[in-house]
Amino acid sequence: MGIQLNDNNAELKPKNEKQHMAVIDIGTNSTRMLIFRDDDGQLIRVNKSVRYTRMGQDVNKTGHLHPDAQKRNYEALEEFKSIAEDYAVKGFYLFGTSAMRDAQNAEDYVAFIKEKLGFDIEIIAGEEEAELGFVGVSQCFDEKILIFDIGGGSTELIYGEKNEIKKMMSINLGCVRCTEEYLISDPPTLQELERLNERIYSEFQQRTENFLPKKPYKLIGIGGTATSLSTIKQELKTYDSEMVHKSMITKAELEAMIDKLAGQTIQERKTIVGLEAKRADIILAGALLLLNILKITGEDSFMVCDYDNLEGAAYRHFMAKKNNV
Known part of the structure; x- marks a missing residue:
């Protein structure tokens, strides 16, 4: 299994001839999306988008996701959904990391996103976040x-x-x-x-x-x-x-x-x-x-290394399952 970048451009023109999947990382500073396809066991990166949503705003002080951060993240996810539609994406996996782990109201936000956008968000432990990073890097x-x-x-x-x-x-x-x-x-x-x-x-x-x-x-x-x-x-x-x-x-x-x-x-x-x-x-x-x-x-x-937990999540939640790894 290998990973290949289609182009140096972070956001490419839509290509619908092959089935595309997407993973989205809701991080403390940024929210990122990777759209990819599986070509006979090789992960081809088609689009990589990033929005700086700063979900960790004041979480350390208040223990809650800030309303402004929730709004920024919602708008980013709404935009990502639109981009994904252009690529005819067939499946999504979304995961939240440190800020969402620490915020007491994270589950309320997860429910809100499910209701408004239809996305399921999994809040993952730090150890699982590390594991996804390793899976992405170890391909190289x-x-x-x-x-x-x-x-x-x-x-x-x-x-x-x-x-x-x-x-x-x-x-x-x-x-x-x-x-x-x-x-x-x-x-x-x-x-x-x-x-x-x-x-x-x-x-x-x-x-x-x-x-x-x-x-x-x-x-x-x-x-x-x-x-x-x-x-x-x-x-x-x-x-x-x-x-x-x-x-x-x-x-x-x-x-x-x-x-x-x-x-x-x-x-x-x-x-x-x-x-x-x-x-x-x-x-x-x-x-x-x-x-x-x-x-x-x-x-x-x-x-x-330019490969990280996005590629790791793509492999773990889509490619490995498809190939029974």
């Missing part, structure tokens, strides 16, 4: 891999060998959660940065004490923080999957980016070539989370 690598996925509300770590997960964990620290709790000033003060950095390192060191595998292994980053840092490094005005996939970022390059980001206001970050404007407020926290992953692993660099 045969060697021992340690994957990290920095989300808006949590960070997942997954270690595997020969396409088999050996261990995984979910840590309740993500770029939206950390930004809201620690980076209050614009730009953040040195004290805010130090407090956040100390919190991340302490939490990561404590949680991974008996988790990290023996070397050698390949350290791989997936998700918006890793891919965004790659596009910033390469100064990509338009997202290019082929340029991002399997690109490398060194610890020195990451530290230089953090120094630059830390001295800029959110408005100034919005002008950075390669950075989505709606990620400008959370990219610094994401970069600090990533830097501390390099610290605890002792690695000097990591590889970016």
Whole structure:
């Protein structure tokens, strides 16, 4: 089983000659949809869409999904449904992650979406989120891999060998959660940065004490923080999957980016070539989370992978079942 990208363009023209399926990830920062088809066991990515819905807005403070976040997400799902109709999509799988796990009113929102749009949403555990990420990434690598996925509300770590997960964990620290709790000033003060950095390192060191595998292994980053840092490094005005996939970022390059980001206001970050404007407020926290992953692993660099839990969900919930895997 392999995965192939049809085109570098994220949103392609409809093609209805083959049966299409869709998976939708309702994340803490963004809501993403992958439309794909199964060509004799090979997953062909046809369309990948993203909307920055910030479902994690104030969830850490209130324990509830914010009404504005629910509205943004509903509008994104409504738009995705329309896009999917253009591709004659035959089946959907939707899953919610950290923000929906933590929100006390998430089930009410799930019922609302079912009533209005006919979509079923499964709220998955952090461990299952990690597993889907591994399934997506493992289609690209045969060697021992340690994957990290920095989300808006949590960070997942997954270690595997020969396409088999050996261990995984979910840590309740993500770029939206950390930004809201620690980076209050614009730009953040040195004290805010130090407090956040100390919190991340302490939490990561404590949680991974008996988790990290023996070397050698390949350290791989997936998700918006890793891919965004790659596009910033390469100064990509338009997202290019082929340029991002399997690109490398060194610890020195990451530290230089953090120094630059830390001295800029959110408005100034919005002008950075390669950075989505709606990620400008959370990219610094994401970069600090990533830097501390390099610290605890002792690695000097990591590889970016453009395949993640969307591809994993596509394979697990459609392709594997179809092929009786």
